[in-house]
Amino acid sequence: MKGGWADTERHGLEPIAQATYTARRRAELSARFPGELLVIPAGTAKVRANDTTYPFRPSSDYVYLTGDQSQDAVLILRPDEHGGHQATAYLLPRSGRENGEFWLDYHGELWDGRRNSLAENRQLLGLPCDDVRTLADLLGAAGGPVRLLRGYDAGVDAALDGRTTAEGDEAFRETLSEMRIVKDAFEIADLRFACEATALGFEDVVRTLGSDAPTPERRIEGTFWTRARMEGNDVGYASICAAGSHATTLHWIRNDGMARPGDLLLLDAGVETRNLYTADVTRTLPVDGRFTPIQRKVYEAVYAAQEAGIAAVKPGAAYRDFHDAAQRILAEHLAAWGLFEGRTLDEAHALGLQRRWTLAGTGHMIGLDVHDCAKARTELYVDGTLEPGMVLTVEPGLYFQPDDLTVPEEYRGIGVRIEDDILVTEDGNENLSAGLPRAADEVETWMARLRG
Secondary structure (H helix, E strand, O other): OOOOOOOOOOOOOOOOOOHHHHHHHHHHHHHHOOOOEEEEEOOOOOEEEOOEEOOOOOOHHHHHHHOOOOOOOEEEEEEOOOOOEEEEEEEOOOOOOOOOHHHHOOOOHHHHOOOOOHHHHHHHHOOOEEEHHHHHHHHHHOOOOEEEOOOOOHHHHHHOOOOOOHHHHHHHHHHHHHHOOOOOHHHHHHHHHHHHHHHHHHHHHHHHOOOOOOEEHHHHHHHHHHHHHHHOOEEOOOOEEEEHHHHHOOOOOOOOOEEOOOOEEEEEEOEEOOOOOEOOEEEEEEOOOOOOHHHHHHHHHHHHHHHHHHHOOOOOOEOOHHHHHHHHHHHHHHHHOOOOOOOOHHHHHHHOOOHHHHOOOOOOEOOOOOOOOOOOOHHHOOOOEOOOOOEEEEOOEEEOOOOOOOOOHHHOOOEEEOEEEEEEEOOEEEEOOOOOOOOHHHHHHHHHHHHO
């Protein structure tokens, strides 16, 4: 069992495409915490049931700084005498046949497949790599201040128990989140690809919708997931495949209903690329290809709001401007429909009465996380100013619950959201998901073409 195996070590490997970018990101992080030991785990497998685990997905901050997706890995930035840091990725090496680890160990390659050797990872990632099984001794012997991305690796957390402070670790998490607010060229290209792949998934779904018979929401979910796995790594979040009145539930992910002709289908889904950047796109589609008059009325109100929101995305604008612009347009339509019970538009808008039917905010940052940069400080995110390189969603909606007696019966059970991924440019914005039509007439034409 121990002998007769070929040498499969690979040599002369080219660095991964983002290696130069991850090096710059590590340098920026180093400059923010001189003299401190910085610890960023990738994370460990999470149990799904008994002895089975969910597919592993590393922490976004680890990926951002390394480009690596290895389970149980840890990035260490160790302060040096020059005021900077020496970065090392601590990873599992190849499992050996000579000691039986290949067959018997929990991480044996017979079970999980081949992984890169440490030497191979040094070439691919462009930074030193060492055996993660030596990390406990290093952490135990390290002196000086330490910052830890806590909550991803219980073993690392335990090894540094009492060595860090909650306030320091939270500030570290905030910094990592804030570094990702403005995307670099690699990230923008990957998000553009994610949107293009997502558009293909939406086309696949349209082709499955029946004009004369119901289509299961789970078939819709599976159709999009297949495209996500073909083009990228997975879906970036649980797909919302909400037909009929399910569309009034913001995060309908049970997907156990039927999309019936005459209904609307609210499909909120995104492809996660192999580099783990995700799109986040929503279209609300007439299942049989044609909007009814009341569906079109609601849809066009949301479309007008989204147009106003997208127009407000530009460098120098306040982050909240696109939300305010979209909300104002929705309030105008709701007032015109007589839903504010005698209050003027300005009164209703000032009181936020439209929120009964608009429910959620109008967007968020996207990137490695679908709700990216979530730990950034308020003053740099939602109270901040838009800059070129930021990527965010604009996703207004109207949701009339089936049991809402404050609206005419014809509105009840209708939910509409339109969502696109918008890049802030030097002179305005670019809609990265513009490959999917948005205007009602364009949607109907597009669906008719796809269904032939």
